[in-house]
Amino acid sequence: MQNKLKAYIKTTELFLKGSSFYRGVLLTIAIVLPLFVFNILDLFAYAPAIALGIFLNAPSDVPGSLRRKINGIFISIALTILITFIILITKPVFVLLVIAITVLSFGISLISAYGFRASLISFSGLLAIVLALAIDKPDIKSIAIHVGLLGLGGLWYLSFSLFANWIFPKKDDDQILSDTLQLTGQFLKVRAKLLVKPNKREKFSKKALILQTQISEKHETLRELLLEGRKRSGRSHSNERRLLIFISLVDIFELALANSLDYSKIDSLFGLRKKHLNSFKKMNKEMGKHLIALSELLIKKGKLPDIELFNDIYQETDKAILDYVDEISLPKAREGAISLRNLQDYQKQLLQEVKAIRRVLRKVKNNSKAFLKTKESVPFLTSQDYSFNILLQHFSLKSPMLRHALRLTIAIVFGFLLGSLLDIKNAYWIILTIIVIMRPNYGLTKERSKNRIIGTIIGAVIATAIVLITQNTIVYMVLAVISLTFAFSLIQQSYKAGAAFITLNIVFVYALIDPNAFTVIQYRVIDTVLGAGIAVLANYLLFPSWEYKNLDSVILNVITTNSDYLEATKHLYHNKEENSLEYKVSRKKAFLAMSNLNAAFQRLTQDPKSKQKESALIYDMVTLNHTILSAIASIGSYVLNHNTTPASEEFDTIIKDITSSLKHAASKLELNETVHFSEEKEIHQAHEKLQKRYNNLSLKRDSDIEAGQTEIDNKTLLNLQEAHLISNQLLWLKSLSVNLNNVTIKYKSVFN
Structure with missing residues (x-):
């Protein structure tokens, strides 16, 4: 009972100190203040119209770049004035009024084609129709005064909002960063459960997909807020601090996706020996809880949570690996031990990012993470096309x-x-x-x-x-x-x-x-x-x-961006310095595309059961594409964060084959062209060579153990990890790409 009370008090405090309540207070003040002032001046008759103007134009004031916010409110003011005037002028003639409502409703609804902020401007326009119907103005003079006051109310709100933004300029940034930290923490906790609860994997996988979509949406908003603001006003210490937190969150998200394990293999390796995974589950869970605790510090003051616990858990993971090796014995235990080492390595990298966020929150100067150059930020920004062609593209049933x-x-x-x-x-x-x-x-x-x-x-x-x-x-x-x-x-x-x-x-x-x-x-x-x-x-x-009818283009985009992401990962393996920016931009596009597919699938599950056509098949498409994305991220993340050996010809050969396979799947989906695959001798040989390299390293390690060298040196361990991960991930990707082609053929046969 006491814990529940504390949780309730904490939730209430976070709400009252958050940007949503702050925005509500600002909007209330913006509306009430003119009513109060005009009442004192004995001009109260004009105040309601100004209040309506404020109410109508507030929806488009959402987090984003200042330029887009100002432009959005100006467009909203012009639109609501025009709509109110048309409705009031046609109101005396019922037939004309119905025609006006029809034409305006249709035209305003289509504005949503230009993105989220445009959809809010569209909502303001529709709201203007409703509020104009609630008002009676008998002549053109009173109509002109009313719409003029509406515009004045909109301009007052814009001025008041800009003033509030000047007083508390980073309220939205901190709130969205806090929300992203919390969602990322929840995501890590769900991932912890996936590791050791095979019977509930489907349930937790679906929950993870929802969280991934929400995190990706937050990342897009943060890119606009932080990178656009940086372009406009240059660097500042507070902006850089927030950007550093965001970069760490992106890295955490990629690391988590990159380590979406082949759970069937984990189950076969560890079987009933899940006890060896418990410390790894605990590590993920505690890091998730830690990120949630850090998210609260961005909203309310408090001390940084203790981090010493992680050192103890990390030692537990070390012991778990040793216990597993003792129980199974080498060389039989090698594959399982390397899998655990890779998992431990991933969690160590996660912990480094968590510590980086802590350093930023402690305001430690000379943070080790490099600042993002302004010119490098441009490719990460999603630009909205406002051409008339966007509307023309939608003129089809x-x-x-x-x-x-x-x-x-x-x-x-x-x-x-x-x-x-x-x-x-x-x-x-x-x-x-x-x-x-x-x-x-x-x-x-x-x-x-x-x-x-x-x-x-x-x-x-x-x-x-x-x-x-x-x-x-x-x-x-x-x-x-x-x-x-x-x-x-x-x-x-x-x-x-x-x-x-x-x-x-x-x-x-x-x-x-x-x-x-x-x-x-x-x-x-x-x-x-x-x-x-x-x-x-x-x-x-x-x-x-119904959502199942709109999925083709969304799935096609995921397959295409995954193919580009895999190609960028190949380039990264060859030269990190030259190709890291290309890799990160491709990663962003692939993550966003997957987020859109996740969101589409969630909408599908909300449709009536009779309209969820072949939902199991569609879920297979979603999970296959997600697993391919995770496998690519696994290779990219490893290459990005480790000193690796030069990429081999066999690596390039297999990547080329997988990329070709993905493009074939895209072609089948878009053009309905059936492609028959055959195992090429060259690909088989490339796989054998990669596997042989790992086997040779394993045999050498066995010889060292027989010679009494039980302690493995760091270079040998890293070479084993790299050979094991690259070989296994490529083999897995090849299998996944073939499965995707098979499922795509089945999908097209059902929905053709």
Whole structure:
């Protein structure tokens, strides 16, 4: 009970000191301040329009480069002014209004094609339609004043946001770094469970895939925040510190992916002797917990957690290797012992990165990790294409974006007509619910609908209880402000809680205007249920975009980027200094592509069971591509972090064959060309030569042991590890690429 209380207090403290709550407070101040000032100046009639302008243009103020943030808010201001003007000018003529809503909804929805920030600008535009429907302006003069005040509100919010960013310039950076540290820590803990729990591997593997997707998304945001900011304002000590943490997190992520072990081989090597793996599991788990503890220090003050524990665990891993060798005896124990040495080596590298993050948090100067040159950062930034061709590419019913735009437009128009036909009070709430709930895929729309309804009912029940207890307008005003802050703070973290606070805010605001607050509560619940129902039905019935139909291009991108990543890894093995940048850029693209495939598969699992066509086959495609990525990362990570021998001709021959195999799989997927594979003699000989090198090193080591040299020197150990890893990973990659071709043929035969 005491531990739960401590955990709750810590969670609450992290939330109150985090950027989400900070953003909620800022938005509340930005809205309340003009209301207060204009009331003092006896100009309160103008204040609501300014508040609406703030509310409309706040969504596009999300973490990212300052330039994109400013441009996004300016575009949002212009768009919301134009939409509000069109809706208000056509409002007197019902037919014109319906046409305006239809055309605007469709056009605004398509803006989302330009990326995440554009989707938030699109949301502001759709929100402008709803809020314009809630307002009556009888003449052109009052319309002009209203839209002018909306623009003024948007400009005020932009100014206030820039001022807040100047006061606390790195709030978003620290929050996203903290979130990434926490997710990476959770990822390492899941990886620890994968090592020793074969019966639960599928469950933990799926959890790991979800975490990988979330981590990759955070990495993209951090690249924009840290690298774009660095290009714009140059180096600063605080920026470099955050960049160093980010670089270590990327390295940890790659190391973890690179050591996605061949668990079937681990099981065959260790069988019932899993006790030898327990210390390695413990090491991963404790490093995960340590990263989570460090994530909290970026948000709240505190002491660095003790690191001495890792020295003890590392000694336990040493003992585990010796115990395994004693129990099995050499040479039979060699392969298992080398696998454990490779695992220990990986964990040692992980620990170095954890220590590097600790040094940054301690603000130790002259950190050993080299700073990234500004010109080298450019290839890591993902540029968004804003050309008109992007929209033209989506003008096809095969495009999920166009289908979503059509679906959303029909749902909005239907909701508006239904509300008008039934003469429902505040019917625009139906449209508002549709807009905030509806997403391109069915599963997320259904989940948000459920959370929206539950949150609204919870908010309505709490509001009813408060209204029954008191009729004090001062209480309503205070609660309206508090609920507004928490609504903005929680809407991204917990949609259900956010919806509850939004309902509370709306009820208390209306209670200040109309004493009969129960009517507001009643219609709020009814309109929310109607809107949610329309959104879910529209997603299911109108131009449904089931995920299995959209996977070809995502899988193709993964295979292509994996092929490029493997080629870059080959170049890295030949010359680290010249090719490390090419390798890291290829790595980033491959990780992002895999993240997109993971996300697509998660969306597939949220579709109705009847629409999860061949989900087991698709899961095989996902896991095969992920395993190929991990195997490539395993070679690349080893080469990058060790002094290696020169790459052999056999290595190049096998890499060329695997790359060709991946390209054949891509060709089959894209062009549906069947390719028949035969084992080439040259490839077989190359594998034999690589294996022979490892065998020769093993025989030499056996001779040394027989001669009484029981202690292995570092050079021999590293040569054995390298020969073992390269030979095994290439053999594994070859097998995986052949399996991928077979599964791709089966996949195309099913979905052709």
